[in-house]
Amino acid sequence: MMKKTIILSLLLLVSFTVFSQDKDAAYIRKIYDEALERGESYEMLRYLTKNIGGRLSGSPQAAAAVEWSRQQMLSYGFDTVYLQPVMVPHWVRGEVEIGRIVNSRKLGSKEIAVTSLGNAVGTGPGGTVAELVEVQDFQQLAELGEEKIKGKIVFFNRPMDAKLMDTFSAYSGASNQRGSGPTEAAKYGAIGVVVRSLSSFRDDVLHTGSTNYGLNVPKIPAVAITAKDADFLSDLLKDDPKLQFYFETHAQMLEDVLSYNVVGEIKGSTHPDEIIAVGGHLDSWDLSEGAHDDGAGCVQSIEVLRLFKALDYKPKRTVRAVMFMNEENGLRGGRKYAELAAKNGENHIAAMESDRGGFLPIGFGITGTQVEQDKLLSWAPLFEPYGLFQFKRGGGGADISPLRTQDVPTIGFIPDSQRYFKYHHTPIDNFEAVNQRELELGAASMAAVIYLIDQHGLR
Amino acid sequence: MMKKTIILSLLLLVSFTVFSQDKDAAYIRKIYDEALERGESYEMLRYLTKNIGGRLSGSPQAAAAVEWSRQQMLSYGFDTVYLQPVMVPHWVRGEVEIGRIVNSRKLGSKEIAVTSLGNAVGTGPGGTVAELVEVQDFQQLAELGEEKIKGKIVFFNRPMDAKLMDTFSAYSGASNQRGSGPTEAAKYGAIGVVVRSLSSFRDDVLHTGSTNYGLNVPKIPAVAITAKDADFLSDLLKDDPKLQFYFETHAQMLEDVLSYNVVGEIKGSTHPDEIIAVGGHLDSWDLSEGAHDDGAGCVQSIEVLRLFKALDYKPKRTVRAVMFMNEENGLRGGRKYAELAAKNGENHIAAMESDRGGFLPIGFGITGTQVEQDKLLSWAPLFEPYGLFQFKRGGGGADISPLRTQDVPTIGFIPDSQRYFKYHHTPIDNFEAVNQRELELGAASMAAVIYLIDQHGLR
Incomplete structure (x- = not known):
């Protein structure tokens, strides 16, 4: 009788797991479909690169990018959109x-x-x-x-x-x-x-x-x-x-100036105090439009939340898109974000960054506990249909690295790297260098991982 | 005693297999290193696209491409370089x-x-x-x-x-x-x-x-x-x-004109009658320089043989680079090649085609017997360090498809497909659309598979 109960329990567990995985697989398919058929990351990137352009910290363009991303997230109806003031270096060429x-x-x-x-x-x-x-x-x-x-x-x-x-x-x-x-x-x-x-x-x-x-x-x-x-x-x-x-x-370094991180969030429906952050950095070098580095990561992060809105997905946890300021020549925005998180007693259950260009997604890397790493790696099979094969230990991003002192697991989005150092920090890192499908697939992959963290946590 | 002998034999077999795989892995590393450090595919493509340009069958540019590829292969010291005459359609826009x-x-x-x-x-x-x-x-x-x-x-x-x-x-x-x-x-x-x-x-x-x-x-x-x-x-x-x-x-269709496939080969040292062919098509549409479609496949195929020469690798079997003519609007070259192979009683043990653009390699697909397919798929682990994850049943290419009537196993090189249909048959399929590392990685991947077929056969 005992044996039967165990077997029955195991069967239930297995069928529950299978059901859960099927459900996840189906939802992830919906995320990719929305991103590929009606994605808005590419048009957002067009605006950020073509209408605003290079966005070095302290420049008028950086200020314009702050205001644009704030308005963009408001226009999508996120629950809250706000600025985090931060003093940044002001270097001019x-x-x-x-x-x-x-x-x-x-x-x-x-x-x-x-x-x-x-x-x-x-x-x-x-x-x-x-x-x-x-x-x-x-x-x-x-x-x-x-x-x-x-x-x-x-x-x-x-x-x-x-x-x-x-x-x-x-x-x-x-x-x-x-x-x-x-x-x-x-x-x-x-x-x-x-x-x-x-x-x-x-x-x-x-x-x-x-x-x-x-x-x-x-x-x-x-x-x-x-x-x-x-x-x-x-x-x-x-x-x-x-x-x-x-x-x-x-060239010269001028006085520090006031700038901002821009944060947009959808409040969690059942665990609003548990935060999942996803971001890129809004500043760029001045030589180009800063398309791959890191316009792509910014618009993909906004797109993650937009996809949830478009699919009418109500996250259990609070999901945040963060536009970090000053990654390129100071990391002040990343440091400020972590400082405020600590000061406000925020509980980040994960932070993800996209700062390796808007190229073909191949996987994710995670820095965290063994359990957190194992959890992310266990999701790899769900991404096989989309060509992602690299789920690995170790990863994150410069802007989210200060959160590690608070033991927040950090996740780095990994696109293919073969083309990145053709464009990185050059005059040719422009909108034309970004492929629409690659950008959209990246946003979908990021949204899918955020969805899984929201559903299952990382522990 | 019998048991001991079996165990000993098994150990020997296992250690031989491991040794063989280590040897293969090391040689494949050499192939990639040569392609990435001193590869010539990109400069070949520059010449073909920038100095010759679009190469529609019957055009002066197609004729120039025939002569260029002949001379290019001669300059590399391949054992034989020759033309296969073929009548092609002559359509003009x-x-x-x-x-x-x-x-x-x-x-x-x-x-x-x-x-x-x-x-x-x-x-x-x-x-x-x-x-x-x-x-x-x-x-x-x-x-x-x-x-x-x-x-x-x-x-x-x-x-x-x-x-x-x-x-x-x-x-x-x-x-x-x-x-x-x-x-x-x-x-x-x-x-x-x-x-x-x-x-x-x-x-x-x-x-x-x-x-x-x-x-x-x-x-x-x-x-x-x-x-x-x-x-x-x-x-x-x-x-x-x-x-x-x-x-x-x-537009009008004119009289057929004489053109050519171009074939360069390195004679096999021990099995010269066993032929491994690797090719792309030399013709392209007239709207662009025909860089991805299929300048890339042509220069990659020549590069496979050049890599062998540069590494002083003496293939056991005869390895052939084939520049097929008229894939785009007739497939006359592919048909002629198969016709001549049959007529001359040639024994092709494999044929590979690269005609999906010079993008990031992700794998290979094979059409052939179960045994031939299994053999190719068994090599997949050797390509994990290079990011190739898709070794699959089914594949080939238009130009090598006529060889299937002679039961030749056909192998299609598979690069990532996300960007291809931005450029395919357009005015923007130009040299600038091809990334050097991606092109080189493709050539190296192709050379590595050809090396494995040469070493181990497909049966």
Whole structure:
């Protein structure tokens, strides 16, 4: 009798689980259908990129993007839409950026396109001119030491490793040249820095991105050149090591200004105090329209909530779309969001970020407890029909990373990475670089995971 | 003792299999590394698209592409490079293509962009003008019958189903309107056809593509309009069903002309009579540079053999790159290739085609015996590190399909399909639409499968 009861219970459990999975599968299908047939992420992105454009923190465009996203979420009838004030850095590039090889034995003088690294100081009208010392990494820099570096311009020329399938790994392997190169070079008395653009390709595209000056080290001006020019310059230096490089930039860091995160939410019907946040960052670099980085993540996050409204889905928990401000050159918005969450005693049961471009979705990564990770990974089969195959441990996003100190599980949306570092921080990260179906599939995938968290929690 | 021997044999077998898989995995890694670090597919594609351009069968550009691919393969030092003569259709679009809404109560007259379907007859200078009858499918056409259709222009307006994840399924679900629409409409006395472009998007891009006239039915002129204009026209017709549509095309089918398949091969070192073919089609539509369709497949196929040469890999079997001619509007090259294979008693152990664009590789599909299919599917784990997850039964390609009558297993390379029907048969299928890493990853994936077939066969 006991045995029968157990068997019966097991059968009930199994059939319940199967029923639940079928129900989830059917609902997820509805989410994808809505996104693919009547999705609005693409038209939102068109507005944000074409009508507002690049949105560097502190710029008028960033302010316009705050107001646009607030109105956009209000227009969809979310329960609450509000701003979180946050002071952000206000860095400006200046009008003129000039680069030039000078005193080359072979070439004489030759213009080279340059763009200032974000947060960098400018050279001012006089420019900076000196011989170049090419290095691959900080170890080589240290070996050369002050004797060889002082008074020179350091040329960091380590390419991203094309062999790595995950281009974010290749980026991580090369990005310290941009992030810390100027500080490291200044330690040995360098007067300027030229960095090879962080591109997956040997192309002719400039990639900016922030550099971070260390304390008690002179702030020296720093520019990126294209990968093609870096190869050209490197070849030239072999024959002509005494050539000089001139560059002129007028970048400067102004006073901090007031800006905002923008938050829109649908209140939970049964557990309103349990919050699921999904976001992207509203700011972008100034060189382009900031379409993949991270207009895509913003409109996908708004679309998650819009899909729920369109399907008349009433979440049990509170679901929040968060437009973070200042990811690119300060992370002030992400820090402020976490600070307010702690101060207000909010209970985030999960936070998701989309900040790897509006490309084909391939999966999600999660940072959290074993149980939370297992839960997310158990949902992988539900996404097989949509081509997502990568549900993995580890993941999140810069803006939601400060929530980790409150033990919030963070989830990173993972699109395919092969094309991202063609557009990242460049003048060509524009609306035209985003494919409508890929963007919509990303939004649907994100909404499906948020739906599952809302239905089942992560514990 | 017997038992021990069996166990020992099993251990040996297992360790051999593991060793063999490790060896394969290591070699495949080398193939990908070479393709990603020193791949030449992208520069080949640049030449083919930018220096030669669109390559419709019978055009000077198609002839140039034949000679270019011959020389390109010779330059790589393949063992043999030769041409297979084949007579191909010679269809020309003509200079002028005009479309116009006329006699609209609401609009008066309004220009609408049109492009002739491939193989279609032209209207001539007088154009064709009549009322439009909008239909979704052939059943609706039949229901309307001669009474409603005679003397009219039929407007086929069934969109591709955006909900389908595999956009080729969506294409198949809509493409009979283009392929057979003119013939079906002519049966009921229609004097012309307007077809909604076969696009995954409601965009403003024209998609051409071949139509096939049936026997004993009048050949009536036929044009495509953009998806956006199709929606516009459909809305307009609801209020204004008596409006007329005018279109003028000067397309015509000329006499067949001599062209060629181009074949390059590396002779097998131990089984030279066993042939593995890999190819794409050299012809393209005339509206664009034919980058994804199918410049990509051609350069990837050449790259497979170049990778083997670069790695100093001596295949056991003969490996052949085949540039098929006239896939788009006749399939004469594919038929000729199979005809010659039969005539010459060639033993193809496998044929692979790349004709779904130079996008991110996600897998392969195979048509063949159960054993052949199982063999290919057993290799799937070797491709997990490269993000390929779809190894499936069923697949091939138009050009290699005639080889099925000789029981040759056919393998279709499967890239992600989300973006393909933005570019397919349009004026925007140009070099810029192809991403270098995606193209290279495709070539590497193809080379890896060809390597495995060469090492282990498919039986």
